[in-house]
Amino acid sequence: METGSKFLNSIFEVTHVEFQTFDLSQNKLGFSSGMACQLLGYSEEDYRWLSNGFYKEIVHPDDRELVQQTIDKVTNAKNGEVIEMTARFRKSGGDYIWLYSRQMIYERNADNQTSTIIRQVEDVTRLIELQYELKTKVDQLNLVSYKNSHLLRSPVASIIGLVNIIEEHEITSQHNRQILSFLKDAITRLDEVIHEINDDAK
Template identity: 35%
Template sequence: MKDELLLRTICKVSPVSIRIVDIKNRELICNCEWSTEQLGYTEEEFFTLSHNLFEKLVHPDDRPIQLKAYQSVFEQPDTPFQEYTIRVLKKNGVYEHLQIRLAVLARDEFKKPKTVLSIATNVEEVVALKERIERQVNKLDLISFKNSHDLRGPVASILGLVQLIEHDGFDGAHAKELIDCLKRAVIKLDAVIHEINEHAFDE
């Protein structure tokens, strides 16, 4: 009884999102006020929405991730914790990325997990930074590809035409044709360089 009171007190005053979940009934037992304040729900609303492991709050695409983590808790109860990231619906209708850490808090008479301690951390800024880095990496990959492939064709054409001009001279019968080809190659090269610059400075 004292341990339960202590846990409830810690949950209430915790500056991070701490929850105790009844695995058998798949619902919340205890919750800190911070988590409800962050998501915008009242305490009563949050407890109601906790039924079936917060199914109504977890983004449908992320639900399998959550269920897999809880299944891992059952299959590997001695593992210190299970960690995953999901999107959770705030009261204002916006999904927020949370990193969840699950740890077995108590077991039943069969040594099976009975209650789980769930600690949630807002990682919205981290996810946004990761997405921005991925966009920059994709941009660099595209620029690298264009430098390695698209630029080589026009440059090779120009070098080949210059060699022909040097060999035949401008008085040869093919001088005008060579100059036209050279002009087209330079225009193509300029277009590729312009495209690369657009990708390089595009935010």
């Protein structure tokens, strides 16, 4: 039994994932593999105390409703049904990190009501940050594409139109013809660049 317990603890340490059971009847933590204490920076005693009320003391205010909804879902879940949640929890130093959890019913009482749930918890802060950074980059590309397609393309199209009108009329001055040629080449190159930028943005 001791060997099995040591093996499980080794798995928890290697995977950097928290495993725990939560006693809903007493509204407190039953078992913790200890990884959450390391992730959040609390002592084991403090972490157990903070588990009262499903960690409501350290849940981000904007995520408390989500946490309550998750508790309700898992309480009324079917055996084997996994309920997922991603929410922010406060570390001992005051900063918040994103934790992803999967929970399911572990035990029911004599009245067939959920008494204990088992949870897997993982720090996904970096993943959330990368998703936000990616969204920001995409938004920036969309803005560039919009400006190229609407704000920049419009005056360029107008200039192209003016060049075409000028070409329809006879220009006798060699100097003016040369200026018009330079203008036409420049606007053509600019138009090609705009198309390339729009294609790259897509």
